Structure formats: structure tokens, C-alpha cells
Amino acid sequence: MAEVYKTKRLKIASAIFIALIVIGFLTFHKPLYKYTLTPEQALVGLSLPESTIGSVEIREIINSEKKNAVLVDVRNVQDYASGHINGAINIPLIDILNEQNYSHLRDLDQDQVNIIIYGKDHLQANGAFMLLKQLGFKNMKFIASEFDIISKMNNDGLKELQLLENMFMDDSIINQFVNPTSKKDSTTEDPPEKITPVKKAKKNSSEGGC
């Protein structure tokens, strides 16, 4: 009799065991998106000329008629509504993985259309770029600058943009401080505050004149 109970218990135990495994498989969270690049691969090709787009090229894209490139504005909807670059589409950064937006971008990428991302600053654009890069986007670059500067492109913003492009690798600011020979050093150093008492100029009484 005891043996029968034992087998019954065993059967119940194994049934529960199998049920648990099946439930585990069923409820396993399947991620919607998968990285196609490992972290090592994602770190390749981040140097600026490779991953960003220069001011001259941006201008060409804005002005050209043939659409081999799409500008993607990743700022929020309000910012986009209050002004954006002509022809840019709006996909706010936080919504970039929404099914509709993502599949749209994915189609563009597969059709060899260059995706050019810009945001309110270089970091916002970079965030979108880095995420999509790790998800396997290939035809994609970002503008490493602020929207306020990009939007002035046709006037005086071009020069500012070029300056910004150089900023990320450029050691010149550091060299000002570290390298004593640089000339700017003297200007950055605080000069001892000179107290210049205002001397009352003695009026030279016009002497002479005999």
C-alpha cells in the first residue's frame, strides 16, 4: 500500500516539475529587439569622420533634390513643431523603438537610404545613433552639434559647426594650460588685480613764458 502512495507522489511531483518547466518556457520574455553587434563591434568606427556628417555634406543634402538621405529629428514633438530643418522627419528619441517608427527606419536602412540623425545637442543625436548602431543599422550618421547651430547653417552657423566638429578630439584647450609656450596662457592667467589709484594729474601750470 505504501508503495502505491510512493509512486503516486512521484507521479505528482514529476507532473508539477514538467508543468513548471513548460510555464517557464511560455512566460519567457522574448525581447522585441536584439543587438546585432557585440559591445566590441559597436565600439568600432566611432571616430568622428566615420560616424558623423560634416557641415558641407549636410548643406548638400538639405539643398539637393535627389533624396538619397533622410534627416531624422530626434527632439520631442514640441521642439520639432516650433522649427526644424526642411524635409526632416520627427521621431522623438524615446519613441525610436516604437514598432511603427522602428520598422520605418529599418526599411530606410535596408533601402540604402542614408539616415542622418540630429537632436537638440550632440549627445541626444549620439544616443539615437549608438542605439541603432548596436541594433545593426549601417547607413546612418549623426550631426555632432546643437540644433540651434545647425538651424543657422545657411547664415553664419557653418563656421560654428566646423568649430564644434573639431572640439571633440582637439587638445587645444588643454594645451593652453598644460603647454607653457602657448601664447594664450598669459590671457587666461588672472592678472594680479592692479589697483591704479587715479592720480590727479598735477596741472603743470604753464610755466614759462617770460
Add this chain to the structure above:
Amino acid sequence: MIMKISRTYLILSVLLAGLAFVLVLLPKTTRNKEIQPDKLLIEINDPARFVNPDFIAERLINEDPSLQLVDVRTKDQFSKFTLPGAVNIPLNEMSNEEWDESLNHEDKDVILFSNDDLYADQAWIISARQGYKNIYVMKGGLNLWFKDILSPEKPSETASKEEFETYYFRKAAAQYFRGPSSIIKTDIAPSNVELKKKEKKISAEGGC
């Protein structure tokens, strides 16, 4: 009866052995759990990772032991100049496991910096994906560090009290951090001082 029991045991043990084998076949996971793209997006969108140079300066001056600075610029740039106590992890080696020791701190804040903040932020995104916690980015990077901390601009007279407070803090910090470089400066300082002899103005004395 005995046969029956041993058969169920056999089935169970085979099942367990099979599962153990599956476990062996599962991909090797790193110490940190990689976060999924949708989670990473939320992290990227959160500006909480940015810290101001002032905050770092203050903690450096106080010799805060819970601060770990990481310079993500190249080895060459690192050897020329870096911040006190910083270790060098070049951006392209960021994902290397050998740096785990420098990045994986439960009780330390790891702060990444580069010339500006772009490369540091790229490094941050990769480390966030790899599941590291307590990692921050120095806003504005070394460029802002030099601008704000080492050569602070005096606020206008109408500026708020806080602005003056940060200014005085930065002035003090500048003196602290200039330490070794100020020696260089004193070397060149004399050449800057031009001894100007005041020419005596010869008052036009009236010639007779």
C-alpha cells in the same frame, strides 16, 4: 512494483541530466547582465548620468575615496594630461573584460570623461548596455573643466548670490588644481613682466 519505481526514477534522472546538459550549452554570461535595447533606450534618455565639473572638483579637493575617474581618451592624450587619480580606458577598449575591475564598483561612483563629452557618453552607453551601475559622464568634459574650473569667468554684478558662490569656489579650485602647472607658469612669468620705465615727462618748460 520495484521495477516500476526504478523506471520513474530513471526517467526523472535522465530528464535532469538532460536539463543539466542544456545549462552547460547556454551561452556564457558575463558577471553583469546585459540590458535589452528597450531598457537601454530609457537609460540613454535619462540625463541623470551627467555630472558637472564643479561637483567633481569638489570631490577631488575633498579627496573623496568613493570617486573613480576614468579617462576614455587615447593613451597618448592621457600621458600628456589627465585629472588627478584618473585611470585610462581608451574608448575602443571599453568593452574589454580586463577593465571590469575599474568599472565594476558597488561603493564608488565611476566618472567617465573625454575632451568634450561625446566620447565619454559613447563609452557610457556601451557600459550601460553591459549592465554596469554607478557610472557617470562629466558634462562638457575636459574642455569645460578648463573653462569653468581653471579660468572661471567673473559673473556680472547683477548675478545672483549662487553664481558668485560658484565663482569663488572655482577660483579656489583653480588654485588647488593648478598646483604643478603653476610652477611652469612662474617660470615664464618673469618674461611677461616688462619693466617699463616711466619716462619722465619733461614738462614743457617754457623756453625763454
